[in-house]
Amino acid sequence: MSQEVRRVFTGDSRTLISMYLKQANASGVLTAVDLTGLSSGAVQFEMYDAATHASVIALTATGVTFSADATGLVNYMFTTPVTIPAGFYDAWFVLTVAGKTDHFPAGNETLRIEVRDHTQTARDAYAAAVEA
Numbered sequence: 001m002s003q004e005v006r007r008v009f010t011g012d013s014r015t016l017i018s019m020y021l022k023q024a025n026a027s028g029v030l031t032a033v034d035l036t037g038l039s040s041g042a043v044q045f046e047m048y049d050a051a052t053h054a055s056v057i058a059l060t061a062t063g064v065t066f067s068a069d070a071t072g073l074v075n076y077m078f079t080t081p082v083t084i085p086a087g088f089y090d091a092w093f094v095l096t097v098a099g100k101t102d103h104f105p106a107g108n109e110t111l112r113i114e115v116r117d118h119t120q121t122a123r124d125a126y127a128a129a130v131e132a
Helices: 122-131
Strands: 004-011 014-019 022-026 030-032 043-049 055-060 063-066 073-077 087-097 102-106 110-116
Touching: 004 014, 004 122, 022 102, 043 063, 055 087, 073 087, 087 122, 110 122
Parallel strands: 004 110
Antiparallel strands: 014 073, 022 030, 043 055, 043 087, 063 073, 087 102, 087 110
C-alpha cells in the first residue's frame, strides 16, 4: 500500500491539495487519466476522519479544479480558512463520466491529509480520537 500525504495547518487559507489521477492501462501500467473535454462537476472531492470514519467533507465539486487535458491533474482548495480540527483524514477525488464513477487514488493507495494546529499534531489528535 502506498500513501500520498498532504499536510495542512488549521487556519491556513492558501492550502491546495493536488494530485494526478492515474489508472492502470491494459498492460497494467499506471497512466494519467485523460480529462480532456470534461466540464466542471466531473471531478469531486470527499474526506473522512481516519479515526472515526465520519464524513468531514461530503462529496462536493465546490473547491475542485482540474486541467481538462491528458495530464490528469486535479486540485481541491479548502474553504477559507481551514476549519478542520487536528487529526488524520483520508480523502478521494471522485471522477464521474457518463454516469460511472472511479475513486482516486484507487486500489491500496491512499491520500492522507494531516491537519495540525498550534496545540496538537495530527498524530496526537488521531491517538486521542481513537482512545475516546
